[in-house]
Ligand SMILES: Nc1ncnc2c1ncn2[C@@H]1O[C@H](COP(=O)(O)OP(=O)(O)OP(=O)(O)O)[C@@H](O)[C@H]1O
């Protein structure tokens with residue numbers, strides 16, 4: 001069974017009287033261990049699709065099955081449990097807490113876990129910081145780091161709950177091309193270590209790291 005199965009997923013937003021159909025029937029399977037890129041023009045529905053794959057939102061119609069579990073009709077609480085268990089997010093703007101240290105930022109997702117054992121989580125956070133090459137920055141604040149380092153903190157944070165799937169929305173959008181390459185190398189390394197990775201990007205160079213590229217146009221996958 002694939003990690004993600006989307007069947008005729010549609011997403012419609014209602015604004016006042018108007019309905020805007022943003023996803024118009026997405027069929028998609030993501031196998032475990034895959035590394036995919038999602039490309040498409042601005043406004044084509046990439047982030048909307050990522051929000052559904054990442055259990056931040058649910059389809060208006062169609063079906064979504066993540067790790068053999070039907071997501072389609074779950075409540076917000078149920079979605080957040082599933083999200084914590086399976087998904088690590090990385091965003092263009094890093095979204096780090098400015099007043100928290102690198103280590104605290106990485107630990108953030110563990111605060112919501114009922115059974116998180118603090119000492120264990122800290123040990124794991126330090127191991128992951130080692131993995132992303134930031135052991136010597138654990139006590140720094142985000143504004144004391146370069147853009148690439150901040151994004152590596154965000155990747156470490158995405159990894160802390162040992163997710164099956166890393167979802168990255170324009171993870172290199174704020175970075176120069178050399179730093180972008182380092183971030184993509186890191187995501188490729190995570191993929192080699194068994195993580196399923198999906199990256200949304202405008203940039204063909206970034207997409208080239210993936211083993212498969214999906215193109216989305218006007219709410220549909222076109223190839
Ligand atoms: N919460 C919302 N309410 C209403 N419309 C929305 C909402 N979120 C997104 N949309 C609309 O859905 C369309 C697709 O948006 P989305 O953010 O998925 O595009 P995108 O492909 O990620 O674009 P970009 O490359 O610019 O990030 C847009 O036309 C947008 O206006």
Ligand SMILES: [Mg+2]
Pocket residue numbers: 046047048169
């Ligand atoms: Mg977007």
